Amino acid sequence: MKKTLTINIGHSIFNIEEDAYEILNKYLDSIKNYFKKIDNDSEIIKDFELRIAENFSAKVSPIKQCIDLSDVKEVIKIMGSLDDFKEIYDDTETENVNEEKKTNNKLFRDSSNRVIAGVCSGIAEYFRIDPIIVRVLFFIAVPLNLIVYIIFWIGIPSKDFDPDLRKILYRDKENGVIGGVAKGLSNYLKIDANIIRVIFVVSLFFGGAGLLFYFLLWLFTKEAKTIGEKMNMSGFNVNLSNVEDFIKKKTKNLNSPENTLTKVFLFPFRLLAPLINAFLKIGVFVFKTIFFIFSSIFIVFISILLVVFSTISFKDISPEQDPKFHELLNTIPDYFAIFSVVFLLLTIIISVIISFYVLFKKKSNSYFFMVLIFLWIAFLTLIMISLPNIILNMQDLNLLPNWIDGNYSFIWKWNDGIMLNKNN
């Protein structure tokens, strides 16, 4: 039994099996990408779809109502792969693309060959050197690199230098030992899985950072389930031969046989795998529960703080009611109150988004999130800048609570900002 989807292609409706759909979708995407320069009004792709529909309708009959993988492969064979088009068109249309690539010497983040955001490989592409060199240089320059990297990340637009090779990190459970994290990483980074496994194991003896990393990756990555995801996972170039290779690999499991050393190395993990799997599942559940409790407490706490703060600071209290409190309120400037309210609001929104992501893996718009974080940092900075003045002001007016100004007092130092100093 297989799941089917209904598609509308070239004004006709077909039932198509899920894996066949994945391949067809990849194929159409790759064509769309290939002809994107000359196909402004997407006429070529529409013609393609029309013809594919015609071919499909020859394949279905009352006995066989569904398009399956072999039908799609056959039709792709009839229509031709990217290699076939390259034969005919490489010296006309695509040359322009190449030229543009050469002359357009702008710095981009290379999202098709990325590890985090493609900053390093983008720089490498710019200087035409191997990305690994840039990565190593970046890695050595701790902690300066972090700042530079983040600035580049925000400042440089991303671009797929090789659009068919977009990589996404998935867990490769099928070929993995425990959760497929190491195998998934190896697909992504194109490093042998055993090296990554050894690093994970060795790190167990040095404080267990690897374990935490493994756990976090487990939590934040999805398992590659469909053929499309599996191909994306390893950055497969989609054309007919690759699709065929991939399917062969999948069905026959043509992965290179493991040598004895690998077997010996993996044996204890294979033995423990079910146990660890169960443990990890419980771990994830417990973690999510605890996270849920903490995040809700945190959000509720901040919300209460917000409500209390905003009601107090915008309320008019007459001097007669509580002269001391009135004076205290007067020392808090309006702008500071507004900053704080906005800051608290932002904190609530951001924590809600993060909680949703961790608990349900629901992603929000990343640009929106980035803007939120940026605003949050900006308001935090504004508050930090205005806070010392307010505290000193309060001290001058003798408004600070007794437990502070009995033995201690705040002093302003140019080098260190505000400090709590013990009185003599």
Place this chain on the structure above:
Amino acid sequence: MSTENFKIQIRKGLLEFCVLQIISKKEVYASEIIEELKGSKIIVVEGTVYPLLSRLKKSDYIKHEWKESTQGPPRKYYSISVYGLEHLKELIVSWSDINSSVKELLKTKK
């Protein structure tokens, strides 16, 4: 240059000429063009025709029209324009020039 490569080059050069020629004879839709080209082994895969058709249309050599078909969804019928006819005439002249000179070459070799 391998034989395969030679064939590809020839096909590539002649594809536009052949497509124009087919369209000039009568109004056809894409699949008919493909059938004919495949029959005469000008193309191997069907996909190569579409970018060419789009390019020809952009150069105003051909135009298209949607027509209802008896079976299935409406089809896109292509026909040649005045420009296209002129262009095709030029192509035919240059093709027969090349053809006769190649024939001549082959003769003298024998």
